[in-house]
Amino acid sequence: MKLLIITTMNTLKSTRTLPSAFNNYRIYHQLKCSINQYITPEYLTKRLEDLPIQFKTPKPRPWKPINLENINSRQILGIDLEVFIAILIGSINTEAPIRHYTQTSRQYLEPWYPQLAKFVGGKIAKNGQLIELGLWEKEEQRHTPVLMKVYTQLTGEKVKPNPHKARHYQPFLDSYHGLYHHGFHRVATEYGATCLYLWLMVHTTGELRAILEELVIDEINHMTKFLGFGIWAFPESNFLKIGETILKSMKGKLSYDPQQSSLMGTLNRMTEVLSWSTWSWQNRLSFMFTCTYIFYRLWGWTNQLTPAYLESLLGKPLSKDVFNESYLDK
Numbered sequence: 001m002k003l004l005i006i007t008t009m010n011t012l013k014s015t016r017t018l019p020s021a022f023n024n025y026r027i028y029h030q031l032k033c034s035i036n037q038y039i040t041p042e043y044l045t046k047r048l049e050d051l052p053i054q055f056k057t058p059k060p061r062p063w064k065p066i067n068l069e070n071i072n073s074r075q076i077l078g079i080d081l082e083v084f085i086a087i088l089i090g091s092i093n094t095e096a097p098i099r100h101y102t103q104t105s106r107q108y109l110e111p112w113y114p115q116l117a118k119f120v121g122g123k124i125a126k127n128g129q130l131i132e133l134g135l136w137e138k139e140e141q142r143h144t145p146v147l148m149k150v151y152t153q154l155t156g157e158k159v160k161p162n163p164h165k166a167r168h169y170q171p172f173l174d175s176y177h178g179l180y181h182h183g184f185h186r187v188a189t190e191y192g193a194t195c196l197y198l199w200l201m202v203h204t205t206g207e208l209r210a211i212l213e214e215l216v217i218d219e220i221n222h223m224t225k226f227l228g229f230g231i232w233a234f235p236e237s238n239f240l241k242i243g244e245t246i247l248k249s250m251k252g253k254l255s256y257d258p259q260q261s262s263l264m265g266t267l268n269r270m271t272e273v274l275s276w277s278t279w280s281w282q283n284r285l286s287f288m289f290t291c292t293y294i295f296y297r298l299w300g301w302t303n304q305l306t307p308a309y310l311e312s313l314l315g316k317p318l319s320k321d322v323f324n325e326s327y328l329d330k
């Protein structure tokens, strides 16, 4: 009898200490599995090879049917509900000004790469009116309403988006660097969204997980297309150059300036928007692991993208001289 009591007590003690270690192991294991599943060279290559097809016949990727009415807070695992809600609000406000993002990108691209300009920002009539949506906008504009629906399911309340003030198009005299800098920022934001939604997806089950998976697939698709296009358009860009861009974009400060794009400024703003200070240490560490591991997988893939392969897919990129000539013309 005494032995049974001691054994039962030991079992109780171990089940009390096991869950957090077990959950931690489970989360990292699932993060790794999900990243290995979606960020594979084969999958990313397919997404990039889809770009010229989408230039000719743009078609939004259909989502699988999901009953959003079934979403509830019991489907969140390992993140406090308040933190999850704060992340949701931050994501809604960041996704909301999608029209502004697409039109800014269109303006940067139009003089140089009209096909990608149309892919992101659609068609504009002579009077400046938008007459056809770009595919990027069509796919991205599904995100805010669905995140708002998730918010309502989890809280029983409606949320009114408070859209983030997007940065305006700034005509650069040096359009080569202007376009590079803007494109770099776009890839970085799609990468950030991929990391966040994948990390959230792994912390959820049921319909909540299913809808986050659709968001992740959309963001991976856009990130891959923009990244591949960027490497093709700027063949001399390498990780050293990217590091230089980050340092230049910091301009010695970490604060957010709506007039000037700065990667560190955006990161700093995002930590506020996503309420980073309220996250547990386990959440912060597993999120940093997610970002690092996705970056590592992407890097591996980009090493395979030779100029010859990219040119077979997208043609010859514009040479730097073409940009320089337009610079001298002004």
Ligand SMILES: [Fe+2]
Pocket (backbone or CB within 6 Å): 095, 140, 143, 193, 219
């Ligand atoms: Fe999005």
Ligand SMILES: [Fe+2]
Pocket (backbone or CB within 6 Å): 140, 189, 190, 193, 219, 222
């Ligand atoms: Fe996105």
